[in-house]
Amino acid sequence: MVDFNAMLAKAAEAVDQELEELLPAGQELEHRLFDAMRYAVLGGGKRLRPFLVIASGEIFDIEMAQCLRTAAAVELVHAYSLVHDDLPCMDDDDMRRGRATVHVEFDEATAVLTGDALLTLAFEILADRQTSSDPEVRTNLVLGLAKAAGGHGMVGGQVLDLWAEANPLDEAGTVRMQRMKTGEMIAFAGEAGGILARARPRQRQALRMFAHDLGLAFQITDDLLDVEGSAEDVGKATGKDAAAGKATIVSMLGVDTARDRATLLSRQAAAHLNHFGDKANPLRALCEFVITRDS
């Protein structure tokens, strides 16, 4: 585990540096927007999705510069979704990763626009030829990200999640909601290396299935941490899902069964990597990390 944490930290550092360079800065009047974009993105985090992009790219020996730009785009979309989710009209969170959320640190209007600008920047980065000299690859990245992030993916899942506060979902509904809300973006992150490599459809599909199972395992351990963790450990209010009456797999199955489910999903995720050789070892280590992490 020590090695894996070091690997994750190293990838996070490289991604943070890439984000630092890609995010706009300036002394113009709109610097307030740029400041808020940087605040939202550069506030730490495990950079799990960027790690998936980088590690899947390494399977195919993709240049690190290409992986980092793609990883940055994925992280920008993740960051935008958190900024909007935290808004008073949504989850109404004041704290995230131990810091004030964007609408608290700046204001609500700036938070809405910051999310909008981050989402837009992600597509700008992917469409730029620096991400790949092959325009077919760039357009496939844009298409994949848009599908994962849009109404049939992340945003649709967020709508289901809000709706579920008043109309609790059953287990199948909860799995579907989480698949949309977080699973599709994680699946895209895992597939991204294959898209950059123009890998065969079967390889891309194996990566998607790996990342999909991994994402579900990650979500369950997130919910377990929410129930069990202390506010200090996870850096945000805990027990919040339960307080909001939100159904999670943990609240439906109980802690022990949920933990078993996460372990099963993690093994299943690793099995999808059998197509790939030793170069997939970082992704195998990630499967282990996801179910043993404590934050």
Added chain:
Amino acid sequence: MVDFNAMLAKAAEAVDQELEELLPAGQELEHRLFDAMRYAVLGGGKRLRPFLVIASGEIFDIEMAQCLRTAAAVELVHAYSLVHDDLPCMDDDDMRRGRATVHVEFDEATAVLTGDALLTLAFEILADRQTSSDPEVRTNLVLGLAKAAGGHGMVGGQVLDLWAEANPLDEAGTVRMQRMKTGEMIAFAGEAGGILARARPRQRQALRMFAHDLGLAFQITDDLLDVEGSAEDVGKATGKDAAAGKATIVSMLGVDTARDRATLLSRQAAAHLNHFGDKANPLRALCEFVITRDS
């Protein structure tokens, strides 16, 4: 003028039909999102930006199906920007085009997510091979739209506009704000036909400059209508900019000088079309329309 209004209406009808087909629908739980997306987009409007895409495409004999998809993407971004601009934390508008705004008809959370989903869908449409069989064209469309819509374009302009409420801009600042807030998207719409056609850089630049001047003329007549129009005519509260203390070219230059400026810009816009033959006549008619319209 009769002919031009008919031409504009015909283009708007074709775009509305395209949008109708491209917007998601379904009986799933997320239908509330899809309903709100349709409500936001299909509520009428002049479809000025789509007209620019179609008419610029016609110069190069681009297939109508390609123009319509591109036009739809541009209109989705315009619609998303209105949904977010209308939010209570932004301009706080209850009415738009004679109907309740999205956050009033649905709720605030749905309005935020609806804007997010519309923006994302725009990029999905452009990246899809149905928009162009040439991936270089698709990626250029994505790049152009992202730059026009992002922090250095529309979203940045919106930040300046909000900031100006407390810190009035001078004339140069106001022109810069409007160029970012509405001008960049209009310039992209005008250039889109040239992107679809892989036109020479000089031609693309001429189209951008045409659309840029046209956009400024359009903005000034918009402000003139805001000052002079009745609420009934323009379908939203008028005099609102003045009430909000927002600087406009009209409030700075006075009505007569502003009207002269709009006429000059319209002529300048038409002059950029000298590169093109009779096929640019619809765009020339648009230059005339923009300064003589009464709504």
